[in-house]
Amino acid sequence: MTISYTLDVSQTNIQSFMKLLFRWRGSVWKAVLGQLLVWTSAFLLISCVYRYFLTPSQQTVFEHLVRYLDAKLDQNIPLTFMLGFFVSFVVGRWGSILNGIGWIDDASLLFASYIRGRDEPTRIIRRNLVRYMVLTQALVLRDISMQVRKRFPTMDTLAASGLMTEEEMEILDEVKDPYSRYWTPIQWSVNLVYECQKEGKIESYYLMNKVVDEISKFRHGLASLLKYDWVPVPLVYPQVIFLAVRIYFVICLFGRQFIVTGPNRSGIDLWLPITTMVQFIVYIGWMKVAEALLNPLGEDDDDLECNYVIDKNLITGYSMVEEHLARIPKQCHDEFWGIDKIAPLYSIESAERSVHPLVGSASKINLVKNRREIVMTPHKNKLSEIDPTEQKAYLRRVCVADHNAKHAKQRSIERANSPDTCLSRVRSRSKSELQFIQFYENGKFRTVSTNGVPRNGDDPWQRSGETEQNHGPHSNQVHPHTHSIPIGQDPELGRRP
Template sequence: MTVAYSLDVATSGLFTQIKVLLRWKGSVWKSIWSELLIWLLCYSILSVIYRILLNKAQREVFEQLCTFFDTFSVFIPVTFMLGFYVSIVYNRWTKVFDNVGWIDTSALTIAQYIRGTSEKARLIRRNCVRYMIVAQVMVFRDVSPAIRRRFPTIKHLIGAGLLTEDELTEFDAITSPQSKYWQPIQWLFSLVTVAKDEGLIADSYLYVDLIDKMREFRTKILNLVIFDMVPIPLVYTQVVNLAVRTYFVLALFGRQFLENNNNIPGAKWKIDIYFPIMTSLQIVFIVGWLKVSEVMLNPLGEDDEDFETNWIIERNLQVGYAVVDQAYGRYPTLKRDPFWEDETPQTMDTPTSTRKAHSHMQGSCINMNEADLDNGLISYVRRRSRSFGDDDASSFSTENTRTQSNASMLPRHMWQQPRNKISAAIAKFYKSEAEPRRASVCVAALNLNHRRPSTDLREIEPIENTDDVVINVPALVQERIRIAKQQAVKIEIPEEPLKITASAEGKSAISPSANNVKWFVEEMPVIEEEEERLHRKTPRNLSASSLGNQNGKHGDPA
């Protein structure tokens, strides 16, 4: 079975990984120690021959040979090839584990769908589980050496209690040159059909669903045969193993210490280190990486990291029988749970348990500093309607609104300016004003966003150059404050309530905090510019009066 070390790394600490590295079973040390020992032994023999037994001429030849191997060994793409190979092998390893076949879901479905306390109902449920185990064992016999040694022939299943003599006779009665993994599954489907015909399965939908669950189990265990029949291409496995081993054979010469000699092309000046430390580490990493792929190449074998197929068979048999027979129809008596009266239940701790502080499941922005938030001012007033045929995007409205707004008009030449220009002026005025005045500027900005004067622009005397007109922003602000009070503009601050202060005339005024409205006022020119570009695309052949009549039919647009 796969070596388990999850408990050792449950809590990260200084010595956590050290304890993991010191383990032997399933470790890299157990995998590569023989290759590393053989390589060091060969390296030492070559080093002794070079240092002691060779004469000067022979040394020169040996040095040139070592320099050649060290220079051109980089042409072998070891890490590139090995990385792709290990990735393919790991994906295959996970797929094999996903298709091993666990009987829990099928057994629970059998117990709930095939109902009845009679002996026949019990026999059908138990035999359904047994036939599923028989099919799994037949598959494992052909793909797992451990199961093959346990059950060399089909007759050994009789001694193990998985088959009876009559069932083996029925199994042998069907002649087929192919493996008959399907035959126990056919018996299984026939038993389910018998249960349906005798009324043990209440509904056809349950019958179909039960067949589907068993089909999924059969499909998974059959995938193991396909994985075993079609392995990773042999040429890929060969070229990777050949590349890694050839690389380190060349390293026996290329990593040798050579005497300092300038006449040798490409010779390296090195410190004479008798033990090849860096090459030994390279062997641990690269050969260990290769050993990982060798272990995972067939996870149904008998390596330390392979799946324990014998345990899987025994576990499925025990769990399946317990579910469909021992636990059938049993459940605890219904009683009130200990948290019946608690609105916020919380489990009790034992004296030796430790509970750490934890964060609840909530958004990460919940704990943001409130000082960094800009609590914008929200206006719930209706946005003004737009009229078509004018470049400055004037509005139209009903007669009642027209009468109220006409009574409080500023000089007409001021409204001939584009609306975004007025908004930019208000934003600039907001920045230049002191804190006490900014709240008033905000009210004016909100009211400007609410409704423009609805005077027919044809009555306004045109101005040759509107850019030369000076916008009296303070006067505009005062006028807009008066209009806002008349029309009862609603303002809401989400985080901070509005403060009602007494003005110089003894009347109440709305005084929101400046930081709550800064963003809104500064963004008004951009908003107005975008709206103006949008409404300029509207056809100009529609007059304000015609839209006003249409508005009277369908309601005042917001």
């Protein structure tokens, strides 16, 4: 099951960090803690034998072994380089598998838009096109994913689940392809699309090709999954990485022991090697990432939800190709019709967040602030090619006084009406003005009250999280289009565009 933590990192603060750090499912603690306890127990056992059961001469030999094993250990086994390169390669492979797993949305949109008809035969064709594509996906995934194989252990289970009929299963059994039969439902889909074009259900060959291209794109993604399953990462590569990490920490069991006798004692005797334990968590956790992502179609915590994809494609595809569910709404003027300065609405809380607009970083710099005019001339390379008598024809004087005046006026307006200042003015309005603010409920705008008292005694200027707890999805919003504002009673809130 894929573990989602996206909401926990929606804000970069200490609370989000703690939520992320102390999760258990899919975490580094779950992956590493058991092995860390075993390793620490073995380290303490070796330390006790060294301290209490060895003779002085044996302790001297053991100390020489400790120094030998610890010398240049990180240089001899460069785990950072090896793991970094391997994990980058595995993550890239994992991303390609994720992109190839296939979503039916684009194809379903084309089925619903280009295969026209409300009659039952046409509806059956659209639904069968969706089902054939999902059947192809199920046939592929049950051969490369254990979670899907457990769901559909036999072909009969595919028929029993409604993904194919008994006749279709018989046709599949009769296919004389010793390698695969995944292409059969796709062939049914392409043939159906061609028949629709011949019968006039699809208006042109161009639209037919668009539909066929989407079916082919879906098939190519599934074919890439088969290729990744057929040709895995060369076995030597993960063997070297996983073996190197484990050998490194087996050596650390001896090489990181604290020396407690002789002239070359350790500077401090902590019993537990804290820094090596941190290394263990980081390196073993890093290696576990690679182990989990080598086959993202398995049954680990962070593997892809293949069964969910099959269900989602089937249900969403059926919903999209049913024409009555894709009813086009009546076309009318939008709420910002005729407004020169469109101001999309935010909740009070979200309006406080600063936004960095898509404006050039040098767009507000005035390079001619203290000048009245500038002279435009060709580049010096071109001037050398022009006769001196002709150069005057290329010179231009440009007046920049108006530009400076407009720039200064714009800067003063921006300083006087900064975003934070304007938002503070809105939040500080008296409650007596609430009767002029439009109230949106059940798809209609109306005034909040007639005496200036907010509905239910609530304060609409409070943060949106508190508002939702008190009265659900209702919100008080200022909107330019209304027929319920008393025009003329308030010079700002009652103005119509």
